[in-house]
Amino acid sequence: MLSRKRVFISYSHKDNRFNFVSRLGYALDFFADTFWDVKLNMGAWEQQLFDEIELCDIFVVVMSKGQQNSEICQKELAAAQKHNKQIIPIQLFDNQPNPEFNDLQWAVFTQSFDEGFRKLTHLIYGTRYSPWEVYHQLDDDKLLDALDSGLIPALIAKEIADWVLVNRLWSSLFAKVSDDLKRYYVNLDARNSQDLYRAVKYFEQQAINHQDFVGHEAVQRLIREFEILIQELSEITDSDNIKAGKCAKRIIAAVENYMRDQYTGLSTVHEFMTQIQSGKYQFDVTSRLRELILLYARRSRHLY
16 A cells, blocks of 8 residues: 555653544554554663664654653654654644744644544655544445455454354354254354354254255355455454455455345245345444444553
């Protein structure tokens, strides 16, 4: 999507209103390798700060009275200027910003985090990006497009793919097998796609043993259609947002088609509509995806 840059965030703890820096850092971490002081290791912390400043491409400074009066913040700024780093001031407060930055372009966050973030990413990359946490506001089609484009973190994409496989695909398959065979599901705990695949293989053997040919055919079809996707999902790293998003989108489409085929095979249109109205046929993935985005956003803000 873009060539990642290294970003250093300088700020005063005294003026870190509403844990703003953690929110900014984790949102920006999606697009850049972002460092702020919570990422310090044990040892000589001050030298670590200056080493990170020397390595960074962009020096972001959150302007405040505390920043202007902080000795360490002023040392950080001097180090950035010494190494000729691109400095981007952030205006978080409505008070008069530091006049030292009058000749620089600012990212203004006083009205909206999203607008400030879009300005900041434009100054860094020349393109305006929204923080991933606001994508829960998109309509269904645009939200799925954002997932497919890799604009949602891989952790969320992988979790929604697991959720679709376990909570939608498994229940759809389950509707195809006999009541006698369903009792074998009691001891199978499918919490993710890998658990599901192991459960399906076990389920397949039970279908063979009990001569449940309908159940066996349903399991065989599932294995044919989803084995490659489940394997691909298991190999995606937590940092590969694009690959995770595209795989999740393919899994969603494949599961939706699988479920639709089951119900469109009913004998009459009236019976199909009855299934829809009763809620037995439903595929509301986007609501769950929005819940996950909000959940991960809250976690990232309170992680430190």
